[in-house]
Amino acid sequence: MRSALLEHIGRLTDDDLPAYVHDLPALREHVHAIRTALPKRVELLYAAKANSDPRILRSLAEHVDGFEVASGGELSHVRGLVPDAPIAFGGPGKTQKELALALDAGVERLHIESEQELRLVTTLLGYRTLDVLLRVNLPVDVGRVALVMGGHPSPFGMDPAQLGHCLAVIASDPRVRLRGLHFHLASGLRATAQLALIDEVLTWAEDWARHRAIDLTEVNVGGGMGVAYERPHRKFDWRAFGAGLRPLLARHPRLTLRIEPGRSVTAYCGWYVTEVLDIKFSRGQAFAVLRGGTHHLRTPAAKQHDQPFEVIPVDVWSRPWERPEARDEPVTLVGQLCTPKDVLARGVMVERLRVGDRVAFALAGAYAWNISHHDFLMHPHPGFHHVDDAEVPVGGDAYTPQPS
Numbered sequence: 001m002r003s004a005l006l007e008h009i010g011r012l013t014d015d016d017l018p019a020y021v022h023d024l025p026a027l028r029e030h031v032h033a034i035r036t037a038l039p040k041r042v043e044l045l046y047a048a049k050a051n052s053d054p055r056i057l058r059s060l061a062e063h064v065d066g067f068e069v070a071s072g073g074e075l076s077h078v079r080g081l082v083p084d085a086p087i088a089f090g091g092p093g094k095t096q097k098e099l100a101l102a103l104d105a106g107v108e109r110l111h112i113e114s115e116q117e118l119r120l121v122t123t124l125l126g127y128r129t130l131d132v133l134l135r136v137n138l139p140v141d142v143g144r145v146a147l148v149m150g151g152h153p154s155p156f157g158m159d160p161a162q163l164g165h166c167l168a169v170i171a172s173d174p175r176v177r178l179r180g181l182h183f184h185l186a187s188g189l190r191a192t193a194q195l196a197l198i199d200e201v202l203t204w205a206e207d208w209a210r211h212r213a214i215d216l217t218e219v220n221v222g223g224g225m226g227v228a229y230e231r232p233h234r235k236f237d238w239r240a241f242g243a244g245l246r247p248l249l250a251r252h253p254r255l256t257l258r259i260e261p262g263r264s265v266t267a268y269c270g271w272y273v274t275e276v277l278d279i280k281f282s283r284g285q286a287f288a289v290l291r292g293g294t295h296h297l298r299t300p301a302a303k304q305h306d307q308p309f310e311v312i313p314v315d316v317w318s319r320p321w322e323r324p325e326a327r328d329e330p331v332t333l334v335g336q337l338c339t340p341k342d343v344l345a346r347g348v349m350v351e352r353l354r355v356g357d358r359v360a361f362a363l364a365g366a367y368a369w370n371i372s373h374h375d376f377l378m379h380p381h382p383g384f385h386h387v388d389d390a391e392v393p394v395g396g397d398a399y400t401p402q403p404s
């Protein structure tokens with residue numbers, strides 16, 4: 001953990017905990033490295049669903065080519081914060097209201113999920129034009145990965161056989177321009193697997209377009225670049241990915257390739273920091289009960305992993321009894337919820353963990369607070385902090401995300 005971050009955490013009082021602490025310089029450095037690793041012909045969008053914290057979005061804005069949103073709420077939020085950034089609007093089940101909002105907001109690209117959705121949006125166009133990508137569920141084997149969104153029966157996108165119906169609608173409506181195809185088939189892929197998948201997708205896409213005399217200029221291959229929660233230091237290899245894309249793009253000289261990662265961009269900049277309230281032993285097994293839990297950080301429950309963490313020892317102990325501790329043994333870190341599912345990390349070896357010590361969970365910058373069931377048991381919400389080298393605020397800052 002960076003010393004600036006550790007200092008910030010050190011200044012938080014017990015009442016400030018639990019807290020999300022976001023390391024903005026680290027985020028900027030990371031996204032800059034991603035951008036630098038990618039060939040120029042690759043456009044980088046950030047999938048706002050991973051974390052739509054305003055300061056994160058603003059920090060990313062100057063490094064990305066735009067944002068991918070998946071609801072009217074995300075669309076308004078992103079447009080309000082970074083008004084000039086291009087926006088692609090994707091995701092299943094867009095309502096008529098959301099489609100109208102997308103048209104009014106002038107989104108750059110609409111990712112069409114079905115013929116029904118395409119027909120619906122054409123009823124709202126009036127004199128406007130619309131640039132669309134058709135989302136395809138390609139029958140490919142994506143292997144054993146964290147999340148599979150396509151390649152098998154799924155509610156996402158269209159089977160290739162259904163694309164023809166959309167082409168017929170587009171052919172009959174000059175206001176709709178087909179810009180290309182969109183794919184987001186899996187999450188949790190390493191660089192070599194991503195490259196192999198993109199190769200397959202691009203080959204299929206160009207073949208599909210050639211057979212229909214379609215001038216295909218754009219393919220968006222989605223996100224899904226993996227984050228290894230079990231090995232936090234093994235990051236997605238953006239340099240190998242960028243290097244692998246170059247020869248691949250050379251084979252498709254007319255295509256602009258877009259990617260829209262979320263998790264792999266912001267996961268590393270976020271920390272969920274809390275304290276040990278109790279250490280208990282049950283039938284010989286050690287449990288550390290923490291302030292907070294999976295209602296703030298649902299990621300380990302959702303993905304069934306141990307959230308990586310660092311122990312920050314707090315040496316002060318002013319109680320008149322012996323300080324409960326676990327030493328050189330596996331400990332299960334749980335939260336305050338009355339459910340056996342409230343586990344943040346299970347049976348992880350610790351050198352020493354005491355009541356009053358702090359625990360900082362890493363990789364909490366993506367799909368963390370925003371996917372959690374905040375109000376279960378009505379515990380207080382965490383504070384939200386942003387460490388920036390220019391200014392180091394202490395105390396929860398202005399951003400208080402609204403409960404979903």
Ligand SMILES: Cc1ncc(COP(=O)(O)O)c(C=O)c1O
Nearest residue numbers: 047184187223224225261262263
């Ligand atoms: C259409 C689409 N694009 C991009 C993403 C971002 O994926 P990730 O955060 O795994 O990079 C998602 C995630 O669900 C998605 O559904």
